[in-house]
Amino acid sequence: DQQVKxxxxxxxxxxxxxxxLNCDYTNSMFDYFLWYKKYPAEGPTFLxxxxxIKDKNEDGRFTVFLNKxxxxxxxxxxxxxxxxxxxxxxxxxxYGGSQGNLIFGKGTKLSVKP
Amino acid sequence: DAGVIQSxxxxxxxxxxxxxxxxxxxxxxxxxxxxxxxxMRGLELLIYFNNNVPIDDxxxxxxxxxxxMPNASFSTLKIxxxxxxxxxxxxxxxxxWTGVAGELFFGEGSRLTVL
Numbered sequence: 001d002q003q004v005k006x007x008x009x010x011x012x013x014x015x016x017x018x019x020x021l022n023c024d025y026t027n028s029m030f031d032y033f034l035w036y037k038k039y040p041a042e043g044p045t046f047l048x049x050x051x052x053i054k055d056k057n058e059d060g061r062f063t064v065f066l067n068k069x070x071x072x073x074x075x076x077x078x079x080x081x082x083x084x085x086x087x088x089x090x091x092x093x094x095y096g097g098s099q100g101n102l103i104f105g106k107g108t109k110l111s112v113k114p
Numbered sequence: 115d116a117g118v119i120q121s122x123x124x125x126x127x128x129x130x131x132x133x134x135x136x137x138x139x140x141x142x143x144x145x146x147x148x149x150x151x152x153x154m155r156g157l158e159l160l161i162y163f164n165n166n167v168p169i170d171d172x173x174x175x176x177x178x179x180x181x182x183m184p185n186a187s188f189s190t191l192k193i194x195x196x197x198x199x200x201x202x203x204x205x206x207x208x209x210x211w212t213g214v215a216g217e218l219f220f221g222e223g224s225r226l227t228v229l
Contacts, residue, residue, distance in 0.1 A: 036220075043118070043205055043220030044157070089157060102218065104149075106156030 003027045004092050006105035013112050019077040021108050023090030026071065030103075032095035035064060035075050038087045038107070047088070048075070051095065080112045116140070118221035120206050126227045132194040135224045138187055139208030147218065148181055148191050149205040157205070163189065164211055196228045 005024045013019045023033075031052035036044035050057040050064045050073065057064050063076045077084055090105040119138040127133055139146045147162040161171040163183045171181070178197070183189040193200055203225050207218040 034217075041222065043207070043222050044218075045220065046217045102159070104157035 002105075003030075004090055004103045004105040006088075006090055006108050008108050009106070010109040010111070013080045013110065015082055015112055015114050016079045019075075019080045019084065019110055019112065021075040021077075021088050021090075021110065023073045023075075023105055024071060025073075025092050027092070027103075028071070029094050030092040032093050033064070033066060033073050034091045034093075034102075035062075036089040036091060036104075038089065044089055077110075080110075082112045082114050085110055085112045118206055118208050118219055120204075120221035120224050122224055123222065124225045124227075126229065127196055128229050129197055130195045131228075132192065133196045133200075133226060133228075135191045135204050135206075135226070137189045137191070137206030137221060139189070139206070140219055141187070143208035143210050143219070144186070145209045145211040146183060146189050147207040147209075148189070149207065149220075151203045151205060151223070160191070160204075193226075196226075198228045201226055201228050 003026050034049040035047040037047045038044040048059050048062050048064050050066050052068055055066050061077055066073045087107040087109045089107045091102050093102040118140055121136045125133060145164050148160040149157050150160055151157050158173055160173045161181045162169055166183045166186055179193055181191045203223045205220050205223045207220045209218050
């Protein structure tokens, strides 16, 4: 049973527009959420995170929104650039728990068209 | 600083052969993780170590898989005997565990193909 779900395997967006990547989770114990970005032939790299005490965290063009009641989070990229084309993984865990509890979604492949 | 270093980057082997994947974590990191990525299951945690001690190996698929961390700068993931369904990209990651969540740093992965 998937605890972290990314229901869209792929997303295509025009350069300059907004990209919205969605993630749902089922475990109410999760209170810390992360997004990782992965280019082909490379390992995932950390992008942005959010604690459950917040509902929004912003870092440059990247903003993560958290809706705890809906157990849903989203990553917004504005404006999208061709270099943002990658696979984005959502991950969740219990902040005070073991790092082995970090659960990843299956990823969403973002393609930003020039 | 050097990142997490994995070898080999690519491995093609025949069913039944032993496969050994290697990882050198970032110096100073005390936690090491082995993940497997497949299309069907995404990124799955196989096992992780804290201060060279295996903490949770519940993700290891079966007894054919084993992992060791003889010292703070080296870990291996071994599959013996290998099967075609083991074909995947295997990632090693490390972090500095301080008791709360921290960023994981991933290696570039080892792509394994078992024929």
